[in-house]
Amino acid sequence: MSSFSRRDVFGLGALLAAPGAALAAAAASRGRAELTADLVLVNGRVLTMDDGRPTAEAFAVRDGRFVAVGDNGSIRALAGRDATVIDAGGMTVTPGFIDAHCHPGEVEELYDVSADLRSIAEIQAALRRRAETTPAGHWVRAFKFDDTKLTDGRPLTRQDLDAAVPDHPVRVDHRGGHTTWFNSKAFELAGITRATPDPRDGRYFRDANGDLQGEVAENARDVFDRVGLYEQFSVEQERERGRKAMTHMSRLLTAAGLTTVHDAFASADKIRAYQQAFDAGELLHRAYILVGGVGADSPFAKLRDAGVYTGLGSEHVRIGPVKFVADGSASERTMRMSTPYVDKPGDYGILTMDQKELHAAVEDAHRHGWQIGIHANGDVTIDMVLNAYERVLREWPHPDRRHRIEHCSLVNPDLIRRIKATGTIPTPFWTYAYYHGEKWKAYGPEKMRWMFAHRSFLDAGIRVPGASDYSPGPFEPMMAMQSLVTRTDYAGRVWGPEQRVTIDEALRIGTINGAYASYEEHVKGSITPGKYADFVILEQDPRAVDPMRLKDIRVMRTVVGGRTAYLRA
Numbered sequence: 216m217s218s219f220s221r222r223d224v225f226g227l228g229a230l231l232a233a234p235g236a237a238l239a240a241a242a243a244s245r246g247r248a249e250l251t252a253d254l255v256l257v258n259g260r261v262l263t264m265d266d267g268r269p270t271a272e273a274f275a276v277r278d279g280r281f282v283a284v285g286d287n288g289s290i291r292a293l294a295g296r297d298a299t300v301i302d303a304g305g306m307t308v309t310p311g312f313i314d315a316h317c318h319p320g321e322v323e324e325l326y327d328v329s330a331d332l333r334s335i336a337e338i339q340a341a342l343r344r345r346a347e348t349t350p351a352g353h354w355v356r357a358f359k360f361d362d363t364k365l366t367d368g369r370p371l372t373r374q375d376l377d378a379a380v381p382d383h384p385v386r387v388d389h390r391g392g393h394t395t396w397f398n399s400k401a402f403e404l405a406g407i408t409r410a411t412p413d414p415r416d417g418r419y420f421r422d423a424n425g426d427l428q429g430e431v432a433e434n435a436r437d438v439f440d441r442v443g444l445y446e447q448f449s450v451e452q453e454r455e456r457g458r459k460a461m462t463h464m465s466r467l468l469t470a471a472g473l474t475t476v477h478d479a480f481a482s483a484d485k486i487r488a489y490q491q492a493f494d495a496g497e498l499l500h501r502a503y504i505l506v507g508g509v510g511a512d513s514p515f516a517k518l519r520d521a522g523v524y525t526g527l528g529s530e531h532v533r534i535g536p537v538k539f540v541a542d543g544s545a546s547e548r549t550m551r552m553s554t555p556y557v558d559k560p561g562d563y564g565i566l567t568m569d570q571k572e573l574h575a576a577v578e579d580a581h582r583h584g585w586q587i588g589i590h591a592n593g594d595v596t597i598d599m600v601l602n603a604y605e606r607v608l609r610e611w612p613h614p615d616r617r618h619r620i621e622h623c624s625l626v627n628p629d630l631i632r633r634i635k636a637t638g639t640i641p642t643p644f645w646t647y648a649y650y651h652g653e654k655w656k657a658y659g660p661e662k663m664r665w666m667f668a669h670r671s672f673l674d675a676g677i678r679v680p681g682a683s684d685y686s687p688g689p690f691e692p693m694m695a696m697q698s699l700v701t702r703t704d705y706a707g708r709v710w711g712p713e714q715r716v717t718i719d720e721a722l723r724i725g726t727i728n729g730a731y732a733s734y735e736e737h738v739k740g741s742i743t744p745g746k747y748a749d750f751v752i753l754e755q756d757p758r759a760v761d762p763m764r765l766k767d768i769r770v771m772r773t774v775v776g777g778r779t780a781y782l783r784a
Contacts, residue, residue, distance in 0.1 A: 251295040252277050254748070254777050257287045259303035260756055264310050264727045264741040276748040279530075279776035284742055306771060307756040309722060310741050311474025311749035312692040313729025315642045316621055316682030318479055319468060319500075320461035320488055321358075323388075324686075328357035330387050335367050338387070339379035346380045353444045354401075355383045359390040359686055362547075363653045371396050372422075373429030384443040391687040393544035395436050396429045404442040416567045418549075432549050433565050457488030462497040469780035471691045472770040474749040475501040475729065475739060477642075479588075479621065479684070480538050482507055483514050489532050499780040501531055501749070503733040505588050505621075508537035508576065515580070524584035526734070530747060530776070535733055536588035536619060537580045541568040542596040545624045545647065545666070546687055548657050550592030552625060557659040563595075570599050577603035581618075582611055586734075588619040588642075594630060597623055601633045608637055617734065622684070625658075626668050635675050640732045643667040645681035645695035645724070646688045648711070649766070652704020663711040669699055669724060670714040680729040681721075696721045696757055697765035718757050718765075748777040 252275035261271040263284060273290035275283040283293055294300060328345045332338050338357070346355050362370060376385045376398035384401035388394075402408070409426050413419055417435025420428045431439070448456065468476055478485065481504045492498040508515035515537040518524075527534045543549025543565040548556055551564035568576070573589070577600075580587045591600045597620060604618050616638065623634075623641035634641055644667050648655075655663055665671070672679035681699070683690040699721040703709050716724065730740025739747050752772040757765055773781040 250275065250277065250282050250293050252282060252290075252293045252298050253295055254299045254301070255290050255294045256301040256303055256308065256750075257290060258305060259308040259752070260305060261308045261742060262722060262758075263743065264723055265743045267743075271742070274742055276777045279748055279778070281742055281744050281746055281748050283744055301752075301772070303752055307753045308742070309751050309753065310726040310739070311751055311773065311775065312472045312725045313475040313477075313680065313732075313740065314468075314473050314683050314685070314690055314692070315477045315680035315729045315732045316479045316505075317468075317476045317685045317690055318392075318687075319464035319476055319502075319685065320457070320478075320485065320492075321686070322456050322460045323356070323358040325460050325463060326456065328355070330357040330360035331390070333364060333366050335365060335371055335375050338371065339375060342376070342379045342385060342387075346383050349383055350444070351382070353383060353446065355380050355385045357385075357387040360387045360396070361390050362394075363651075371429065373397065373399055373402070373427060376429060384439075386439065389544075389547055391544040391546040393549055394430055394432045394547045395439070397431060397439060398429070401439055401443070402427055405438045407438065416565065418565060432547070433543055433567055453484070454487055454491055457484055458491035458495060458497070461488040461492040462495070465492065465497065465499040466781075468690060469499045469773045469775065470770065471693075472751040472753075472773055473500060473690065473692060474751070474773060474775045474780070475503065475733075475735075477503045477505060477535060477682075477729075477733060479505045480507050481505065481514065483517075486514070493531060498531065499775060501739075501747075501775065503533050503535040503735070504528075505536050505538040506534060508539050508580065515585075519580075519583050519585070525586040530738070533733070533735075536586035538588050538590070538621070539568065539573075539576050540590040541573060541600060542566050542591055542593055544687070545592045545622065545644065546651050546654055548654065550624060551595045552593040552662075553595050554662070556657045558657050564593055566596060568599075570602065573599055573603040574606060577607055577618075581607040581613075581616065586617055586619065588621045590621040592622045592624040594625045594627060597626060597630050601630065601637065601639070604637050604639055605633070617732070619732065622682070624666050625662060626665050626671065628671075631668070631671055631675050631677070634672075635677055641668075641672060641677065641679055642682040642732065643669060643672075643679065644684055644688055645669070646683050646691070646698050648702045649694060649698035649704050650689050652706055652708050652710060655704075655708075655710045660711075664713050666711055666714075668714050669716050669720075673716060673720060678728045678731045679724060680732045681724045691766065692725050693753075693757075693768045693770070694766040695725060697762065699724065700762045700765065703763065718762070722757065748774060750774050 254276040257273040271284045275293045385398040387396040417433040420430040422428045506515045542551040551566045589600045591597045619640045727740035730736040754769040771783045
């Protein structure tokens with residue numbers, strides 16, 4: 216991992232300029248005579264997410280912030296001579312959507328083999344093509360593989376990869392990010408044989424005969440990172456790759472209506488990619504960064520030692536929590552639970568941190584002023600994380616720390632009570648019920664009553680946001696609305712109907728609740744004077760369409776800070 220330069224740590228250039236809270240206060244306090252707007256929207260069906268004024272026809276914007284919300288006539292009167300006027304034509308306008316856990320801008324998106332394919336033969340063909348132009352000894356890498364979406368009726372195996380590429384090491388990463396398939400050459404280079412025991416925080420999957428199947432889970436994959444050859448790039452080339460990947464994803468995110476994304480694991484290189492895209496004028500969305508926290512040389516350790524803590528930044532990008540990973544994946548069926556998987560009676564999942572490690576990590580970050588976000592999917596792991604949060608809040612109280620549990624997939628009434636009592640913010644998946652429906656058979660209906668428990672969190676008074684975890688899950692907010700409201704997957708199967716929410720609740724989950732998860736409810740998440748002018752125009756009103764068609768509502772325009780980031784042609 217690259218280290219931070221002085222510029223990266225102490226300011227990150229123009230990207231992390233002084234926060235704009237004073238500007239918000241000033242905008243909110245201006246007299247009517249001073250409210251000459253540079254942008255107005257009229258003839259809209261505006262759903263503000265502001266309890267003081269839930270709906271409106273129009274609003275005015277000045278210097279990138281909302282300055283007035285009201286009826287068409289009063290807002291038109293505020294337009295300056297050169298103001299931009301957006302006529303919404305009766306379409307629905309909402310605050311910009313906020314994804315509270317996403318992984319945008321990974322270079323794999325543009326440069327590795329895409330394994331987002333539906334047959335083993337297609338994956339083999341894609342790997343062969345890349346191997347033809349890959350130097351001897353170098354890795355052939357693929358990403359975004361989804362094992363349960365293959366049409367072959369059987370899993371991908373080591374032998375399948377050997378048949379496609381016998382002489383290069385091959386890795387095929389699951390889109391969930393917690394399991395990888397390797398060929399025999401890769402196992403040979405890593406020194407892994409059928410006799411190699413599983414580490415405590417990982418697994419080498421084996422077939423019925425005890426032979427290596429090819430799939431490797433969690434931290435058992437670390438050994439593969441130390442073998443084989445990789446294409447080398449200059450510093451300038453590496454940064455250009457990062458900028459292009461971030462720019463690409465920023466365009467896709469804003470086209471879907473996302474104006475803020477919580478980047479769920481940023482390295483030093485990722486932070487530089489934000490800087491590069493911002494400097495080039497290509498960063499269209501706002502970001503709240505979860506900083507990688509593993510190891511003495513981690514980005515968190517460097518920032519902590521420089522005196523940085525959660526909150527440094529500007530309206531474009533802010534430093535958020537430190538991020539740790541304590542168990543496996545929901546979509547890859549490796550999360551740690553108190554009861555086993557339905558299809559694997561002896562399998563309870565994998566822990567990647569123990570209780571002692573969690574206590575130490577949480578204490579260090581909490582006492583240095585950091586918000587904390589810990590990946591914990593299973594009920595066993597969530598209990599362990601809450602043990603650590605309860606301890607530090609008891610020993611070193613804080614009135615509003617808002618520590619987070621990333622994913623927080625499988626809960627129960629007692630865990631929900633403790634989450635509420637500690638002020639913890641869960642960030643459950645919001646497109647998973649729809650997109651990953653075939654995977655929930657491994658959990659069964661009883662567990663699914665308590666997975667992605669948005670309904671239960673809301674009922675407990677917890678301000679739960681929505682989170683895609685892209686690339687593990689699709690990032691489109693309208694798919695998320697459908698998933699939250701119907702709990703029905705793409706094949707019509709219903710999973711955990713007890714956790715359904717209303718469309719109005721889903722819209723709040725995707726806007727103001729997301730802002731709360733980053734301490735930003737005072738500047739974003741609703742169409743309110745003084746807040747950033749982040750909004751989305753939808754072709755149809757989500758409250759008026761068939762809930763099974765919510766994902767088909769088109770985003771017509773996305774505006775970030777009063778500037779159009781996306782306009783549908």
